[in-house]
Amino acid sequence: MCRSIKTLHNFKPPATEEEIRASALQFVRKLSGFARPSKVNEPAFQHAVDHVADVARELLRSLVTNAPPRDRQIEAAKSRARAAERYGSPAGARIPE
Numbered sequence: 001m002c003r004s005i006k007t008l009h010n011f012k013p014p015a016t017e018e019e020i021r022a023s024a025l026q027f028v029r030k031l032s033g034f035a036r037p038s039k040v041n042e043p044a045f046q047h048a049v050d051h052v053a054d055v056a057r058e059l060l061r062s063l064v065t066n067a068p069p070r071d072r073q074i075e076a077a078k079s080r081a082r083a084a085e086r087y088g089s090p091a092g093a094r095i096p097e
Contacts, residue, residue: 009060012069020060024053 005026008015028048029035037045 008056009063010065010069010076011069011072013072015060020056021053023048024049025055027052 005021005023008019008023028045032041032045034041034045042079
């Protein structure tokens with residue numbers, strides 16, 4: 001799985017349109033092997049991103065859970081701590097999200 005794709009389900013506040021689109025873009029990039037498609041492939045690439053974003057939105061709306069929503073700030077702090085441990089960054093260093 002592409003590490004740039006973040007979990008979007010069960011957060012408070014809910015995932016934004018920008019987050020859903022960014023995940024769709026990363027997914028299509030991974031599948032196609034293109035970070036930036038050629039001009040001739042651009043329409044197909046954008047069409048795929050649009051459809052993946054639509055399906056992701058539908059999925060997020062239809063999922064049901066009994067778990068309490070996760071806090072974005074707490075999850076981001078956990079992610080930074082894991083990255084610091086994995087890559088040896090100082091605890092106070094800012095890790096890009």
